[in-house]
Amino acid sequence: MTPQELDDVYTKLGYALTDVGEKDTPLVLARLALLLMQKVGDAAAISLAIDAALEGYRPK
């Protein structure tokens, strides 16, 4: 994926979630996370990504 392609999908998601609205955004993001888990297909890599996402947000 090129930087331009990344920019495209990032922007697509931002606009799409704006259309969906704040209330349903968590559900759509959860669906997206699950679908990406399936695409990645590598439990260790997903587990590392979960840890990275949690950085700075773990309960003290």
Add this chain to the structure above:
Amino acid sequence: MEFTFGEYFPYVHHPARVPQGLAEGVEGRRHTVAIVGGGPTGLALALGLANYGVASVVLEADDTVCSGSRAGAFTRRTLEIFERLGIIDEVMRSGHGWSTGWTYYRDKEVFRLEMPNDANQKHPPAISHLQNYIEHVMAGRADEGGLAEVRWQSEVTGLSQAPRVVRLDVATPAGNYSLDADWVVACDGARSNVRSLMGLRMQGTRYEGRYVIIDVRVDTEGMPVGRRCWFDPPSMPGGTLLMYKKPNGMLRFDYQIGEDEDEEVAMRKENVFAAVDAHLRMLGIERKWEPVWMSLYRASALTLESYIHGRVLFAGDAAHLIPIFGVRGMNSAIDDTHNLAWKLAFAAKGIAGPALLDSYSAERVHAARENQRFAMKGAEFMSPPSKPFRLMRDAVLSLSEKHPWFTSLMNPRQHSAIPLTQSALNAFPERSAQFEAGPAPGNILPECPLIADGKATHLTSLLGPQFTAFLFTEAGELPRGLTEAVAALCARAPLELRVISKADDHTGRLFPLYGAQPGTFYLVRPDGHVCARWLSAEPAELTAAVARILEPQVPSTA
């Protein structure tokens, strides 16, 4: 909170009785085993002990079977044990076999559970039945057999242990008395009197989800047998509901009540009946129905740290509570009794040292924790423990129709025997490691048809109240020294040698299923768990493996 509207079938109500020949209020006869609690656990244990010729007295506080049906699904392992207890014919005659479950999100089917089933099996993966009818069958069997004496309306109010004896105080409407027993087994359920009398507490987790459970009598003709589960159904937006057909024209409903909902309001008859009506209407079922029993359920995963305290042992709900998801409550209780019956019988008869009973505790505490782990997964999906968890669960549900890849997360993980692979009773792991297939020590026997004694039967039907040694052969030839080793062992403990020839394997599936070649040898415990296996029989090691069970090293874990 519980309401009983009627009987599931005509119950037999038994009178209270005080035994003859009391000396200063104590029964003159000393019992080998006293079982506290005449529910499915206590009755199964009494029938199990009777198979070994060990008498027991069962003390049950009520005058009949339990009023609520409670457990409703009995798995293949339990049916295998029922066969050994001599009640399988009546249970199968009066129950419904099933192997399929359906999961719906809103009004769409999103997952179909197919329980393991193939041509090798003798029993279906599960049957739908009424717990109290099974209790009724067990109590009848106990009366026929003569070795298990059930005393109804007999509540245990006191317990004290002296070296080698336990005294129980028993209260009945016909008078109070005490009795002495070599061993006491507490099978008196979730609110065990024995546990409180001994000051013991179960440890673990209580879950948030609360469920209304109701059994109704209705014409169930034409309805499918098997678990049906709805998430967010049109009849109950945002809710989770299970519906399950039972014998005798009964339907079971379980549905979750909202987090903020008041229990008293949720359990009002008009509210519960309206929920049942709405769901039946959604299914297009316009039939009259009547309630039989309803209750409020909250899942707990609790266990005692040890199931043996001196000469008092614990089994079933008195020992552990397992969330209902995955039908592991009564099924694991029956497995407890099957593990305990032979060990207690061997200890009582002096065949084995009392250390064998420690292995009961180690193995079944391990099994309870495994059952809880699997049931928790089911509980978490049915009632997510937090709002974010619920968000992820709902995301799975909303994807599941178009993306069946995710539906494995919905599998209710139905009960099966927990492998005891770390048991101290297992022997010669290095021998087992040489196999390319078949059950390793600690596992139960995969079912397979074969010819035995000239008749078509199944492998598990050859098990009895003894060790069973299976020798796989070309045509019945015996390895040197085996006959002598078996004869010497038979003098110490009951053991049956079963010689299987290639011709007995009429389907040709048995040898490969067990990774067997001529000379292969399996040693199986009386409860059906493999304890050792050899690709090529080693008579001296067979002797060592049995000796190790009769005089086990005190195990630390299962």
